[in-house]
């Protein structure tokens with residue numbers, strides 16, 4: 001689904017002091033993020049990591065190898081910032097567009113002359129993303145071999161010694177900052193200053209720049225996706241694409257819903273609204289975009305279907321930054337529906353408990369209309385439904401006297417299954433919770449919540465219910481271990497726009 005648009009751009013010239021010739025850089029530099037000292041435009045690596053190839057022969061006059069200086073610089077960024085370089089000690093030509101990021105010395109810049117006083121040039125290659133600035137997919141460094149270099153810490157010029165050249169390690173450190181996605185910083189002390197200076201180590205500003213660039217998810221509230229339907233809204237105060245992706249000019253609102261898939265399953269997501277022009281996106285939790293659906297221009301709704309393998313995902317509800325449909329707005333309420341079908345029972349989200357104690361219990365469950373051949377959450381009133389759940393009891397609780405509980409959450413009522421296999425209403429405050437079974441806890445507890453339920457003959461033609469099971473120990477009856485993702489059941493309700 002991604003539209004890839006590769007472009008290679010001349011990014012930076014690291015200049016010698018004295019002569020400042022920033023015209024070229026200024027023409028190419030993207031817009032600065034205002035009020036931040038460090039300079040970033042939002043282009044970044046997926047997952048905040050990159051492989052970097054380095055195999056430079058030879059030693060400096062300080063008898064330190066050029067190679068170890070680059071590796072030192074790579075490790076410096078990895079140790080002190082959120083970014084992680086993987087060092088690969090293998091030669092790759094930085095002038096070849098091959099997907100490998102690398103460094104080399106050369107008397108010219110890939111066939112063109114270095115500008116006057118240019119020590120090194122870093123280039124970045126990008127891939128466009130569904131949201132925000134492009135991702136960096138390759139970044140290379142060419143160091144001007146016509147200059148004289150050495151390797152040393154401290155002031156740029158070593159007093160009392162014959163100057164054997166400029167410190168190569170701080171040049172590598174600076175250029176690697178461009179590789180990560182930093183641009184020149186002209187105000188605060190920084191290794192990313194446009195000209196070489198006495199600064200030879202990463203500065204606070206450099207570290208803060210990487211943090212800002214790679215922690216966009218911290219700017220947004222992440223909700224858990226609940227299957228079934230829910231009423232939501234996109235409005236002021238919500239996260240924007242700009243905040244999420246740290247950069248770009250897209251200031252449209254975006255909601256993030258996280259969910260886990262334990263086994264390949266088919267999903268259908270719908271966002272419908274009379275007012276908000278909805279856009280749906282699916283991404284991994286490291287913001288690798290998998291699918292986008294902008295919806296038809298006839299209405300404001302969007303529906304996205306996708307098969308997903310096991311993993312952790314975000315469903316994103318977004319809108320446009322510039323109106324597309326005159327009948328729809330860029331903020332407002334929407335109804336979100338999330339449906340799925342799977343060949344297996346599914347894992348019922350993170351485990352939790354009433355009193356908050358930790359446990360290693362886990363839960364699976366599902367609803368099947370074909371005796372367990374497939375599981376899902378949307379059924380017709382004439383399907384014969386089996387609703388099951390399985391508890392893997394925390395090993396330290398196995399063999400202890402305990403109890404099982406089953407709850408059904410309806411839009412306006414809370415029901416609990418009693419020992420006679422009947423659902424009783426416990427909605428009213430003060431109503432005691434019901435126990436489904438009292439027993440010595442086994443390793444696995446399977447609960448048949450409902451067997452062969454056909455809703456139609458019971459007069460149920462439209463219903464949404466969420467089932468939760470749990471267990472506890474007789475020795476501590478107030479503590480109940482259960483799951484945060486319920487078993488969702490929708491009867492008779494068409495999803496999305498009814499198409």
Ligand SMILES: [Zn+2]
Nearest residue numbers: 012013014194
């Ligand atoms: Zn530079």
